[in-house]
Amino acid sequence: MSDKEHPQDGAADADNDTGTALVTDSSRVLIELDRVLAGRKNAPPDSSYVATLYSKGLNKILEKVGEECTETILAAKDLESGQRSGSAEVDRLKHDMVSETADLWFHCMLALQHLGCSHEDVLRELARRFGLSGIDEKNSRKP
Numbered sequence: 031m032s033d034k035e036h037p038q039d040g041a042a043d044a045d046n047d048t049g050t051a052l053v054t055d056s057s058r059v060l061i062e063l064d065r066v067l068a069g070r071k072n073a074p075p076d077s078s079y080v081a082t083l084y085s086k087g088l089n090k091i092l093e094k095v096g097e098e099c100t101e102t103i104l105a106a107k108d109l110e111s112g113q114r115s116g117s118a119e120v121d122r123l124k125h126d127m128v129s130e131t132a133d134l135w136f137h138c139m140l141a142l143q144h145l146g147c148s149h150e151d152v153l154r155e156l157a158r159r160f161g162l163s164g165i166d167e168k169n170s171r172k173p
């Protein structure tokens with residue numbers, strides 16, 4: 031089912047130019063994607079990829095997060111070992127790394143939405159940590 035068949039998506043009906051414009055505003059694309067993910071909760075289970083994963087439940091969503099995590103690790107290893115290849119090959123390996131990371135981020139956002147959280151909660155946590163040394167932050171987690 032296309033976005034046109036999900037009226038709750040609103041701006042997702044826009045053409046590919048919108049997708050290109052969103053790349054220049056990284057928080058905007060997360061906001062728009064979260065809005066689509068939230069809307070899919072009311073969609074029939076077999077009407078889209080996201081609706082299908084919601085209907086299959088948390089274990090299936092987490093299985094996808096795990097798969098995408100593994101695929102991201104493999105892409106990172108391939109990119110590192112291909113660094114001395116020709117530039118066209120390095121470009122391809124970088125593209126694979128970015129693509130797998132996008133899959134991972136997407137499925138993490140889906141897991142967050144399924145559990146009543148959103149990317150904004152994660153951004154707030156990153157903002158809270160910003161400027162705090164990793165060692166100090168780790169120590170602050172200890173009871």
Ligand SMILES: N=c1c2ncn([C@@H]3O[C@H](COP(=O)(O)OP(=O)(O)OP(=O)(O)O)[C@@H](O)[C@H]3O)c2ncn1[C@@H]1O[C@H](COP(=O)(O)O)[C@@H](O)[C@H]1O
Pocket residue numbers: 031032033042063066070078079080081097132133136
């Ligand atoms: N950003 C994404 C996105 N990134 C990755 N994917 C899907 O995530 C899946 C990645 O899993 P795999 O690489 O394992 O591919 P697969 O073999 O097809 O998956 P399986 O059959 O193994 O489950 C692919 O089906 C991708 O299409 C995404 N699907 C949807 N979105 C966004 O979510 C919106 C809603 O999607 P629908 O619910 O499908 O309309 C879309 O408009 C997009 O903005």
